[in-house]
Amino acid sequence: MNKYYFKIYTFQGILGIFFVFSIFILPSFGGDAVIKNVLPNKVTILFKQTEGEGIIAGSIFIKGGSVEDPAGKKGLTNLTLSLLLKGSKNFSAFEINKVFEDSGGYISTSVGEEYSTIEFALRTEDFEKGMEVIKDMIFNPLFPEEKLQMEKKNVIAQIRAKKEEGFSYAFDELRKEIYKGTPYEYSPLGVEKDVSSITVKDLKKRWSELLIGGRFVVSFVGDMQYSEVESKIKDVFSRIKDAPYTFPVYSYDIFRRKCKTVKREGAQSTILVAYDAPNATDKGYFSMKVLNGILGSGFTSRLFQELREKRGLAYAVGSFFPTRINMGRLIAYIGTAPEKTEDSLKGIVQVVKSIEKGVKEEEIKIAKEKIIGHFLLEHQTRAKQAWYLGWFETIGLGYQMDKEYPEKINKVNKRDILDVWKDYIPKGYRCVVVKP
Incomplete structure (x- = not known):
């Protein structure tokens, strides 16, 4: 357990140091020339x-x-x-x-x-x-x-x-x-x-x-x-066949609350709770990135602090917001003891709902530092720089976003976060509970 905490705190400390270092010393990565x-x-x-x-x-x-x-x-x-x-x-x-x-x-x-x-x-x-x-x-x-x-x-x-x-x-x-x-x-x-x-x-x-x-x-x-x-x-x-391509469009909106329980052998329960979220080119995309950072990124996040530190429910806990061209989703997760399954599920829903009451400027600041710090760390190799340039172009944001991304994240404010929460989260969720 102590080893686990040491790794988390050390990594977060490095991110914070790198974030400050990157602002004053390092040139911007990608997007230039x-x-x-x-x-x-x-x-x-x-x-x-x-x-x-x-x-x-x-x-x-x-x-x-x-x-x-x-x-x-x-x-x-x-x-x-x-x-x-x-x-x-x-x-x-x-x-x-x-x-x-x-x-x-x-x-x-x-x-x-x-x-x-x-x-x-x-x-x-x-x-x-x-x-x-x-x-x-x-x-x-x-x-x-x-x-x-x-x-x-x-x-x-x-x-x-x-x-x-x-x-x-x-x-x-x-x-x-x-x-x-x-x-x-x-x-x-x-x-x-x-x-x-x-x-x-x-x-x-x-x-x-x-x-x-x-x-x-x-x-x-x-x-x-x-x-x-x-x-x-x-x-x-230039030898590839000349033909256009357009991504197919799919949609499935999450409304109401619905949970599915699955039995399997094992020593712990795993719970995933998914909410509707913006697609890559939607207005609220960057706001949801910051919201996800506040909810479930690292030991300072609400999910970690509330469900692991305060309530002792979690082996592992957090959230992620994968970028999608279709059907964006915000997903919170927790690994817990079987006897704590119900409390853990309720806990996730409560923590996600707590955004409704507001977010603190310090939470926003920390979330942004983590997102931008991770982004800059990823750009230390030419391979990752090439990947991000191609990725942004492929998903429809344009290669220029590789330079603009930190600025877009930094521009997200408290109102943006509350707005994107109201637009997506209250509609409902889908959850899967896997337990012994």
Whole structure:
């Protein structure tokens, strides 16, 4: 227990010190001198030059994630992106990774509900070779059968493992309640039965759907001039099929109060309570970020102070507000002893409701410092700078938001927080209680 507290207090202290340090000394990260080039085929290229030790990093965002997986094929997009790294016409899986790892870097893929990514980093002298590999991955993937079978086993093992972990299991159950009737009900990993049935033909079809210009936002941050690499970048990404893309729109509003209880073996109860919240481009987005910071970010938050410090209910407690293009949600959580389940659920609802009575300026100040401090800490690597530039552009806020984000957070005031609370929280909530 003492070790746990030491880690929390130390981390928060570092954040506070870094926040002050960043205001007076560090230059702003991202957004400065960013070149944006939309190619004729609608691929968006972002490039930011840095000075340093000869490193360049990139993030390839592909609009379209697991919510586009068809019925009976949940998990298809995740498998498709994973198999991109398992071999192409001119490079084996070993050779793909070797090019980046021998350069002191890496290459990886990931899939979320709304977008997919290919991320990489390497030394500048190896950039041309890296782009050659990525070009072959994109246009000549093999999707080898034996690798698909291995990856399906890995994914199924991950799906099963989630059922053994209280929070992951509870969150997957919560999805069914807060995204009811939409593809967001399913984890990007998919459904075990569906994953088992996915074929190489399915992967090829899905990749052809993703490989259109309007889906791609490609961001680079590195110690090179754009003029040095422009022709290499265009040689890869100008070959993608010219076609537009618009994110699908889904909605499911949370009204009234509804809870679902699920039984599972274990030593503790896990409770998740979800409320409606703004989407990424909605007016109240930044206000909800600060509200979430006040409610559930760290040991100074209301949930921690009230439910853990004062009432002794929590093993772990907090809240999070994931950025979404569709159906934003504010989610509070707690892990507690089974005999404290009812009190813990009531406690979460009470703490969230307590915002109605007002927030203190000190709470707002601390929440902002944490948000901005974390944001700046994340920008210490070129890889994260590239990721944020591409991410902001992909979700519709524009790459400029990478520079403007701290200012947007700082502008949130007490009235904004109370307004966003009134707009979303009183409507109701959905909760999942997982207990032995």
